[in-house]
Amino acid sequence: xxxxxRSIGAAFVTIAGRDRVRDDAGSxxxxxxxxxxxxxVVRPASIDELSRALALAHDGGLAVIPRGAGSALELGNPxxxxxxxxxxSGLDQVIEYxxxxxxxxxxxxxxxGTLGALLAPHRQWLPLDPPGVAARTVGGxxxxxxxxxxxxxxxxxxxxxxxxxxxxxxxxxxxxxxKVVKSVSGYDVPKLMVGALGTLGVLAELTLRLHPLPDTERxxxxxxxxxxxxxxxxxxxxxxxxxxxRVELFDASALRLLLxxxxxxxxxxxxxxxxxxxxxxxxxxxxxxxxxxxxxVPLPDEFWSKVESAMAPPPxxxxxxxASLAGRLADTVSAIEDAVRAAxxxxxxxxxxxxxxxTFRVLVGGASVSEMAAVTTRVRAWVAEVxxxxxxxxxxxxxxxxxxxxGPVEPGPFALMRALRDEFDPGRVLNPGRYVGGL
Amino acid sequence: xxxxxxxxxxLERIVGADGLVRTPEGRLVYECDMHTFYKGAxxxxxxxxxxxxxxxxxxxCRRERVPIVPRGSGTxxxxxxxxxxxxxxxxxxxxDAILEIDLPNRCATVQPGLINLSLTRAVASRGYFFAPDPxxxxxxxxxxxxxxxxxxxxxxxxxxxxNHVLGIELVTGSGELVRLGGKAAERPGYDLLGTAxxxxxxFGIVTAVTVRLLHTAEAVKTILASFTAIEDASExxxxxxxxxxxxxxxxMLDELMIRAINEGTGAGYPKDAAAVLLIELDGPAAEVExxxxxxxxxxxxxxxxxxxxxxxxxxxxxxxxxxKEAAGAVxxxxxxxxxQDAVVPRSKLxxxxxxxxxxxxxxxxxxxxxxxxxxxxLHPLILYDDRDPDELERAKAANEELLRACIEMGxxxxxxxxxxxxxxxxxxxxxxxxxxxxxxxxxxxxDPDAIMNPGKLLPSHPACGEGFRPARPRVPDGAxx
Numbered sequence: 001x002x003x004x005x006r007s008i009g010a011a012f013v014t015i016a017g018r019d020r021v022r023d024d025a026g027s028x029x030x031x032x033x034x035x036x037x038x039x040x041v042v043r044p045a046s047i048d049e050l051s052r053a054l055a056l057a058h059d060g061g062l063a064v065i066p067r068g069a070g071s072a073l074e075l076g077n078p079x080x081x082x083x084x085x086x087x088x089s090g091l092d093q094v095i096e097y098x099x100x101x102x103x104x105x106x107x108x109x110x111x112x113g114t115l116g117a118l119l120a121p122h123r124q125w126l127p128l129d130p131p132g133v134a135a136r137t138v139g140g141x142x143x144x145x146x147x148x149x150x151x152x153x154x155x156x157x158x159x160x161x162x163x164x165x166x167x168x169x170x171x172x173x174x175x176x177x178x179k180v181v182k183s184v185s186g187y188d189v190p191k192l193m194v195g196a197l198g199t200l201g202v203l204a205e206l207t208l209r210l211h212p213l214p215d216t217e218r219x220x221x222x223x224x225x226x227x228x229x230x231x232x233x234x235x236x237x238x239x240x241x242x243x244x245x246r247v248e249l250f251d252a253s254a255l256r257l258l259l260x261x262x263x264x265x266x267x268x269x270x271x272x273x274x275x276x277x278x279x280x281x282x283x284x285x286x287x288x289x290x291x292x293x294x295x296x297v298p299l300p301d302e303f304w305s306k307v308e309s310a311m312a313p314p315p316x317x318x319x320x321x322x323a324s325l326a327g328r329l330a331d332t333v334s335a336i337e338d339a340v341r342a343a344x345x346x347x348x349x350x351x352x353x354x355x356x357x358x359t360f361r362v363l364v365g366g367a368s369v370s371e372m373a374a375v376t377t378r379v380r381a382w383v384a385e386v387x388x389x390x391x392x393x394x395x396x397x398x399x400x401x402x403x404x405x406x407g408p409v410e411p412g413p414f415a416l417m418r419a420l421r422d423e424f425d426p427g428r429v430l431n432p433g434r435y436v437g438g439l
Numbered sequence: 440x441x442x443x444x445x446x447x448x449x450l451e452r453i454v455g456a457d458g459l460v461r462t463p464e465g466r467l468v469y470e471c472d473m474h475t476f477y478k479g480a481x482x483x484x485x486x487x488x489x490x491x492x493x494x495x496x497x498x499x500c501r502r503e504r505v506p507i508v509p510r511g512s513g514t515x516x517x518x519x520x521x522x523x524x525x526x527x528x529x530x531x532x533x534x535d536a537i538l539e540i541d542l543p544n545r546c547a548t549v550q551p552g553l554i555n556l557s558l559t560r561a562v563a564s565r566g567y568f569f570a571p572d573p574x575x576x577x578x579x580x581x582x583x584x585x586x587x588x589x590x591x592x593x594x595x596x597x598x599x600x601x602n603h604v605l606g607i608e609l610v611t612g613s614g615e616l617v618r619l620g621g622k623a624a625e626r627p628g629y630d631l632l633g634t635a636x637x638x639x640x641x642f643g644i645v646t647a648v649t650v651r652l653l654h655t656a657e658a659v660k661t662i663l664a665s666f667t668a669i670e671d672a673s674e675x676x677x678x679x680x681x682x683x684x685x686x687x688x689x690x691m692l693d694e695l696m697i698r699a700i701n702e703g704t705g706a707g708y709p710k711d712a713a714a715v716l717l718i719e720l721d722g723p724a725a726e727v728e729x730x731x732x733x734x735x736x737x738x739x740x741x742x743x744x745x746x747x748x749x750x751x752x753x754x755x756x757x758x759x760x761x762x763k764e765a766a767g768a769v770x771x772x773x774x775x776x777x778x779q780d781a782v783v784p785r786s787k788l789x790x791x792x793x794x795x796x797x798x799x800x801x802x803x804x805x806x807x808x809x810x811x812x813x814x815x816x817l818h819p820l821i822l823y824d825d826r827d828p829d830e831l832e833r834a835k836a837a838n839e840e841l842l843r844a845c846i847e848m849g850x851x852x853x854x855x856x857x858x859x860x861x862x863x864x865x866x867x868x869x870x871x872x873x874x875x876x877x878x879x880x881x882x883x884x885x886d887p888d889a890i891m892n893p894g895k896l897l898p899s900h901p902a903c904g905e906g907f908r909p910a911r912p913r914v915p916d917g918a919x920x
Contacts, residue, residue, distance in 0.1 A: 185862070
């Protein structure tokens with residue numbers, strides 16, 4: 001039976017109300033995803049509305065792009081179709097905050113900044129610091145499994161998401177996990193939803209594990225002559241009893257934005273604990289740096305927010321996320337630099353990395369689409385050696401057509417991923433084509 | 440279901456005569472795990488030595504539609520590693536090698552049959568350890584830890600097994616050998632690894648595991664505080680957490696348990712103590728020192744009878760002695776017990792303890808408690824005499840009521856032991872039809888023929904073959920023309 005656009009639009013209005021369904025040219029153009037203009041922007045005010053809107057889209061064979069704050073819309077393949085942009089930022093309620101249990105249940109559209117402000121008076125936090133974190137929705141951070149320097153100590157949402165309510169492609173509201181900090185009852189569905197880009201269901205409600213805010217946090221920057229020296233320092237650091245909460249490596253161009261003085265490489269180390277322990281560990285870090293002939297400078301409190309802006313991509317820049325091994329830190333930096341030198345000689349590179357994890361955030365500017373594609377392919381070829389990965393976390397639609405933004409997935413796991421996608425969204429309602437391998 | 444002669448021949452060809460257990464006496468050894476309630480011997484036990492053999496066995500069983508039950512050391516507490524409908528059990532005990540220790544990347548790759556503690560022993564001299572420490576760690580296998588997503592006393596700070604598994608090699612129920620995860624921190628695509636850990640052998644059987652190794656803490660401080668009321672001890676727990684302290688372990692014993700332990704080994708807990716709290720802190724020395732003082736002060740403030748701080752390794756062992764002997768000590772109170780593993784939000788501990796006393800009184804059974812107070816993970820031991828059928832029934836009724844009470848307080852039916860055969864029937868307490876339906880379908884992607892560990896983890900479903908059917912929301916009338 002053919003479906004009339006007008007009647008679908010009317011049905012969305014029945015579900016969400018006139019002021020929460022947009023189909024005017026201005027709204028639709030503003031909601032364009034990779035050049036594809038949706039036919040509706042729907043902003044549900046409740047999980048029930050979200051569920052009914054998805055059921056409608058499903059039955060009408062429509063393609064739905066879930067959107068939080070819209071900060072990761074340049075992640076993944078350009079979608080194959082776009083009919084509805086489902087704006088979940090209206091689902092921004094706190095459902096239940098149990099500060100005694102260090103858990104909170106929130107709707108997925110709440111921003112991390114709002115959440116942080118709510119937790120701070122209780123001296124608690126959700127320790128996640130991906131770039132631009134304050135404006136991002138917690139659902140978006142979950143769907144993209146975004147993280148920042150704090151990952152060194154606290155992990156990612158994979159380690160912090162206890163329970164999840166999501167709406168499957170056909171509109172069925174589903175819950176996975178639990179509301180307590182420890183549970184092994186049934187499959188670990190929350191982990192499956194982290195980083196799935198909403199392709200197995202739209203995130204609606206999240207139960208999160210919180211951490212106590214540390215009494216004190218202080219950071220130091222060790223200035224080094226090379227990435228090699230940086231790796232040596234990090235190796236000594238992680239092989240010591242020190243417990244840093246962030247260990248971030250910076251290249252020379254990142255350092256130029258962060259600090260007045262030039263250096264080839266720098267490692268910023270942050271220690272968070274009770275004041276005595278912070279001071280004492282700081283002294284040991286200084287001794288460690290001095291023993292290797294490096295200079296160490298104390299950092300001001302606002303350093304990490306400066307990092308966030310320094311590592312935010314200026315317009316036209318591409319962001320690559322490179323996962324390698326901590327034991328190959330310096331090699332990976334060289335491989336990235338070599339790839340840019342060879343494939344995009346005039347390009348500008350800025351790099352930071354989770355040095356204890358072997359993960360990197362690489363900003364590249366001034367490269368053409370074909371140059372950038374070649375850089376990506378070259379770095380990919382190198383990290384294949386350590387079974388790592390390179391993901392285009394942000395890039396133009398042309399780039400993401402020229403090169404697979406996710407990179408290869410081994411055939412065995414990919415067959416399982418396709419089976420899951422076929423099982424839960426056979427009609428490809430949710431983010432069609434955007435995920436790995438065009439799923 | 441008896442296996443055909445040709446099937447057994449094929450199995451013997453794969454694992455060799457010394458890797459196949461066929462005799463009734465031999466198979467009897469494998470009829471249950473540590474939850475001896477549930478018995479079911481497999482029709483044959485295969486003891487492979489290589490992943491390729493497991494792959495062949497799975498494909499053979501798949502072809503013949505024979506159920507497979509994976510088993511590590513058989514120390515599980517949930518009726519997971521037994522064969523309720525027969526079939527082939529695959530024991531991983533002969534695959535117990537450490538394949539690689541990679542200290543620059545702080546990880547190790549091991550075969551699934553390796554004993555948990557063996558890994559820590561292999562890296563301890565270089566200052567590292569494997570964090571998951573289930574009480575069975577001297578005998579349980581890492582493959583079993585992965586299957587059940589095992590916890591342990593120190594998971595309050597360090598997390599459970601899943602937080603320490605970087606990668607696995609898995610033979611799926613669909614007969615494929617796949618590698619999920621790996622040493623690198625990121626991998627595009629669904630987190631199949633995170634979903635497979637804790638799947639209790641229903642997705643497949645793990646043939647290798649890459650785990651994270653942690654640096655040994657510089658200092659450890661163990662504190663034992665006794666209280667005259669369990670409420671005071673619970674409040675001390677909340678106050679410690681509220682002070683921003685995350686102890687490595689935070690364990691509690693209740694009055695009945697204290698009495699049992701005191702009568703036995705003489706851990707020397709104060710006679711009039713109604714609750715004992717064991718607090719262990721680890722980390723950089725200055726931090727442990729400061730937080731230890733603070734935790735001890737909090738205990739005094741909450742009216743502790745006594746606060747002891749271990750001065751050295753020997754004293755630490757002494758403070759832990761009673762806790763470690765808890766399960767054995769209750770043997771003095773009753774011939775046997777049902778052990779539960781439910782969780783409540785930590786703030787509900789005083790309420791659930793009151794409820795437990797009421798439940799025990801209602802069903803005329805004694806309930807002794809030893810639990811991981813820091814994360815609200817209870818381990819009530821419901822004592823009964825197995826020679827008295829009525830008492831067994833009362834113990835079971837108390838058990839069911841207790842689970843329901845925990846769920847009502849926002850908890851979960853299992854915190855670290857797993858579901859297995861034992862709690863599959865309880866999952867509907869916690870999950871709606873749509874949630875269970877999702878899990879059935881999730882499993883189907885890995886094990887389309889449902890041959891892997893059938894009957895475990897998920898309740899048997901009413902609608903044959905289809906699983907639970909969730910109701911879909913209604914689409915507005917008039918949406919179609």
